[in-house]
Amino acid sequence: MSANVYGMTSTGFKPKRLRDLLDETMADIRAITDEDGQAVFINEKDDSIIGQFNAIVCEQLADCWQQAYAASTQFDPLNAFGVALRSLVQLNGIVPAYGSATQINVTLSGTSGTVVPAGSQISDVNANTIFSLNSDVVIGSAGTGTGVATCNTLGEINPANNTIIQILTPVYGWHNVTNTSVAVLGDDPETDNQLHIKQQRETSNTSYSQVDALYAGITNLAGVDYVRIYQNWTLETDDKGIPAKTIAAVVDGGDTEAIANVMWLKAPMLSNYAGNLEHPVTMFDRFGLAYQITFYRPEKVPVYIDLDITITDASIYPADAYNQIKQNIIDYAAYGLNSSNGFPPGSPVIYSRLYTPINEVPGFKINHLYIGTSASPTGTSDLEMDWLQVAEFTADNINIEQSVGA
Secondary structure, eight states, rough: OOOTSEEETTEEOOOOOHHHHHHHHHHHHHHHOOTTOOOOOSSSSSHHHHHHHHHHHHHHHHHHHHHHHHGGGGGTTTTOOOOHHHHHEEEEEEEEOOEEEEEEEEEEEEEOEEOEEEEEEEEEHHHHHHSEESSSOOOOTSSEEEEEEEEEEOOOOOOOOOOOOOSSSSOEEEEEEEEEEEEEEOOOOOOOHHHHHHHHHHHTTOOOOHHHEEEEHTTTTTTTTEEOOOOSSSSSOOOTTOOOTTTEEEEEOOHHHHHHHHHHHSSTTOEEEOOOOOSSSSEETTOOOEEEEBBBBBBEEEEEEEEEEEESSSTSSSSHHHHHHHHHHHHHHHTTTOSSOOOOOOOOOOGGGGEEEEESOOOOOEEEEEEESSSSOOOSOOOOOOOTEEEEEOOGGGGEEEEEEE
């Protein structure tokens, strides 16, 4: 094989597979001879001692090739992850959200005059959530002292009051601790998936494509959860009903006038606008001529769910399971600009996917799950949505019947 077959090539990085490494190294082993030209290794099969040793070495080499391949993909923002992704997006002027830690107000009790040093750690009873004191706390004459502690883990961690009660750093004279309130609620770090979406959205702002720039302009508005831009540059109405030479934007969330203003500034010149706004927004050019700007708001289609379950293990079945299941379904169906999950406008409701949020609650089995777009559903098929429709999940439309197993 030529030297250019593997490694970095004009079409990308090509790693050696384990089978390739085994074949090549065994061929080299067979070629080893002594001074008389006789083969040194008479039995060089895979199950021989030399064959097994060679396999161990080749597995390590194959891992190295795979790591090299993974490293080669880190130059592409669409494939990069972790630290590499966060470094790449900064070349586009994008600052990743690294998250922040929750801070809580705490009350310490113990012997008067005791100084509990900064950095002392406290936690919940299972030590799952750990906080560290921001500064020294002096226990006063009344036997108590107050301070602020910061969570050791970044994210939106919101402990209930009086649940951070375990002392992890023993200090003589310090007897008890409890949390009284949240001082500052933390923010979750940006995930790789969210950062990929942000990078694509932000770089569209400077795109030469007016449609890309329009998309980016709308997604940067506050409150916008979904944007899709359709354009019909033909001379006839297309299969979606969009008239000829027309821009059709589908936007969920955001202020109507702010969206219309972006469309006015960034849409291609001489565009017509299709939409379903009851009151289109009027914009004026420099000569005082009026133009009507409209766009589409998704049409909500109520989804009804009928779920029948049997409790199989009451010891792990939550007391509020009924509400948990409903909320899990609603959260799972939710969508947004920084998420690839949920059921956004135009997306079908995949029947089998609904088992995922339901099964997050333990202690029961599902007898039947029916879905539909009308009350008392009996369907087990996917629910198709038109390009302008979006599935709407509400607690009132989720019916759960439960029984206790024998």
